[in-house]
Each structure stands twice: as structure tokens, then as C-alpha cells.
Amino acid sequence: MxxxxxxxxxxxxxxxxxxxxxxxxxxxxxxxxxxxxxxxxxxxxxxxxxxxxxxxxxxxxxxxxxxxxxxxxxxxxxxxxxxxxxxxxxxxPAGEPQLVRDRERLEAVRAARRAEAERYFDSRAAGWDSERDLGVDGARVEALLVERFARERPRALLDIGTGTGRLLEVLASHVGTATGIDISHDMLKIARARLDRLELRNCEVRHADMYRLPFADGSFDAVTIHQVLHFADDPEAVLREAVRVLEPGGRLVVVDLLRHDREEMRRERRHRRLGFEPEEMSAWFAALGLDEEEPIRFDGEQLSVAVWWARRDRLAEVGSERLARGRRAA
Incomplete structure (x- = not known):
């Protein structure tokens, strides 16, 4: 030293x-x-x-x-x-009584926060597709995703925070199977109706918590997180869980806002984070054993969105060790 x-x-x-x-x-x-x-x-x-x-x-x-x-x-x-x-x-010492009580209160605060978010999403489900673009032309982002997924054609896609299932609809013909998860029951009702109406038989949605995904390690070869991380109280934990279910060499795609100063987004849309700096996302990716590509930026009138691309390290043992270290450290 x-x-x-x-x-x-x-x-x-x-x-x-x-x-x-x-x-x-x-x-x-x-x-x-x-x-x-x-x-x-x-x-x-x-x-x-x-x-x-x-x-x-x-x-x-x-x-x-x-x-x-x-x-x-x-x-x-x-x-x-x-x-x-x-x-x-x-x-x-994990079993120390004071630390145990702190964790219990922490979970109570976290649960209250997430319950409030679930109520908010339930109340906005009907008009969610038009709100989700946040002033940036969503068609441009979707076109980019379609172009990449049509080329790579993943076997199994997981869409975290799928909402009304819009991204499943957009990518259904370019993937083997697609699963969307969301915490909002009302969002999922709309998503199921959409998938049924369009007869997208390779797609399904499930009620699940993005912090505790109900899937085995390495279950998917592509994971998308589209306009979700700014709602998360622990974005890195969401990314860590996404990487856990991603097979070595699998693709992670994050679409989210770049850092901004629109404070009203917290009051009006329940955003916890006001976007992300590219350096912050890069640091998370590196810590989780992801090989990052250059992000692609889309500018709207008031806000900007980035699409971050990364692959999980193909050396499964290295990736597993990094994820295990992250879980132990947490």
C-alpha cells in the first residue's frame, strides 16, 4: 500500500x-x-x-x-x-440488532416509495405510450432498436418495465421470444390486450419486481430497459439484476434521459432521477462486467435521450465473480 x-x-x-x-x-x-x-x-x-x-x-x-x-x-x-x-x-455483523432494525425501516421506506410508484403507473396506464417519449420522437428510437435487433435476432428478450407492452410489439418479429415484466397490474392488462389483439404469440407479460426478477441466471440473450431507470431508487441494482439474467455475450440496451434540470418531472411524473450522465452509466457498466459501445443521442426540444448498448463479458466465470461481488457488497 x-x-x-x-x-x-x-x-x-x-x-x-x-x-x-x-x-x-x-x-x-x-x-x-x-x-x-x-x-x-x-x-x-x-x-x-x-x-x-x-x-x-x-x-x-x-x-x-x-x-x-x-x-x-x-x-x-x-x-x-x-x-x-x-x-x-x-x-x-449482519445479525446485529440495530442493523437489522435499520434494514427493516429501509425496506418500509422502499416499499412505501414503490407502492406510490405503482399507484401512479396504474393511474396513467391508459395514456402511457404518448407520455413515455418525454418530448423526444419515440419513433426514431424505435427505428434504431428495430434495425439492431433485426440484425442480431436474439433468441429470448426480456423487457424490464414493459408498461403497456409497446416495445414488445415493436420488436416481436425480430426476436425468438419476448417477455415483459412490470409492477403495475393496470399496465399489464393493457399490454396483454395489445399482444392478444396483434396475435403476438411469441410475447408474454408477467407481474414482477425489477429488483427481484423471477428468472434463473443467464435466461435471456437480450435485455431492454426503456425509460425506466429514472424511476428507480437504486438504478445500479436494476442493472445488476438485468445482467444476472443475461447470458454471457448477451446484449443489454438501456434507453433513458440524459441529465437535465426539469425539477417538475419529480412532482408531475414521479421521476426520482433527473436523467443520467454518460460517465455514470459507463461506470456502472464497467463494474458489472459489461463491454460498452458508444451511446447514441436523440435530442428533443427540451430533453435528450441516450441509447446505451453493452454486452455481458463472454467469460462467464469473470462475469459471475463480478456479480457475486456486487451482491456481497450490497
Missing amino acids: SPQGFDAFLRGLRAAADPSRLRLLAICAQGEWTVSELVDILGQSQPRISRHLRILADAGLLDRFREGSWVFYRRAQSGEGARIARTICRLL
Whole structure:
């Protein structure tokens, strides 16, 4: 270890040497959280939580990033601080009563958030196709996907967050079989009716949670996530689960907004993230053993969308080790 690395290691240990900060580090390993959410989970005052977060972030154990009026915290993703944070989290006793209670409160906050999202999607199901494009010409994005899938013709496609099944309709003739999953029962009712009306017998939809996909490892050779990640409270966890069900050499396609400052999207459309920076997506892909291609950008009048392409590492053992490390670290 270099002298700089040793100093960073000591800073990290000092920063974590507090019961509340250890609890925060464990929670922030489970996704991205705002200060108000962390206050609810730990049951401490906002000034106290903010002080602990600042110490952890200054030591490089947490990432802090602002989007509009919201500030998110998560366990550090890169650098010496990230390695130290992962090591500390692995050493925490999973059965410690306080950590168990924190996880229970974390799941309660997460469940409430997701239930609210499900109610929102149920209420918007009928007009979802027109809303989903978000000011960018969806036909251009669909044409790009059709061109690529017609060339590659995957055996089995999984569409995560399929909504009303529009992407299944678009890609049905270019894949062997296609499965769409969604958390909204009302969305799925529309999707099933659509698939039946169009007699797309190679397509099906299922009710499922994108964080816990009901499929075995390597079940699909293509996975799409179309305008979904900005709703996720833990985008990396969604990607990790997508990669788990993707076979080595399989294709992952993510379509989502590029970073923007339209704060009203949170109030009016329940967006949690205001889009993504290409560098952020690249870091996630690299951590999950994905070989990324150059993303393709589509600009609308006010918002821009990117299509990210990647393949899972063909060395299945390497990919499995990376995913296992990600699950253990979480």
C-alpha cells in the first residue's frame, strides 16, 4: 500500500468509527438516499444526519451528488474510498440488532416509495405510450432498436418495465421470444390486450419486481430497459439484476434521459432521477462486467435521450465473480 493509500485508509477508518456513521454506510450500500429518507430510517435529527454524511463523504466513503433540489448519497463507487467502504460493509455483523432494525425501516421506506410508484403507473396506464417519449420522437428510437435487433435476432428478450407492452410489439418479429415484466397490474392488462389483439404469440407479460426478477441466471440473450431507470431508487441494482439474467455475450440496451434540470418531472411524473450522465452509466457498466459501445443521442426540444448498448463479458466465470461481488457488497 502506498503512503497515500495508507493515509486514505486511516481517514476512512476514522470517519467510520462511529455507530451512526456505520449504520449510514450500511444503508447507503443499499441504494441512493436523500437526507430526509435517511432521517426517517435512522430516527435522528436532520442536522445530525447531515453532519455524519459530510464526514463520510469527505473521507471518500460516500458519493454525494445533487440533482435539482435533491441531494443523494450512496456508497462510493470508485477510488480508494470505495474499496475501504466495501471492506467495512463486508465486516459489519449482519445479525446485529440495530442493523437489522435499520434494514427493516429501509425496506418500509422502499416499499412505501414503490407502492406510490405503482399507484401512479396504474393511474396513467391508459395514456402511457404518448407520455413515455418525454418530448423526444419515440419513433426514431424505435427505428434504431428495430434495425439492431433485426440484425442480431436474439433468441429470448426480456423487457424490464414493459408498461403497456409497446416495445414488445415493436420488436416481436425480430426476436425468438419476448417477455415483459412490470409492477403495475393496470399496465399489464393493457399490454396483454395489445399482444392478444396483434396475435403476438411469441410475447408474454408477467407481474414482477425489477429488483427481484423471477428468472434463473443467464435466461435471456437480450435485455431492454426503456425509460425506466429514472424511476428507480437504486438504478445500479436494476442493472445488476438485468445482467444476472443475461447470458454471457448477451446484449443489454438501456434507453433513458440524459441529465437535465426539469425539477417538475419529480412532482408531475414521479421521476426520482433527473436523467443520467454518460460517465455514470459507463461506470456502472464497467463494474458489472459489461463491454460498452458508444451511446447514441436523440435530442428533443427540451430533453435528450441516450441509447446505451453493452454486452455481458463472454467469460462467464469473470462475469459471475463480478456479480457475486456486487451482491456481497450490497
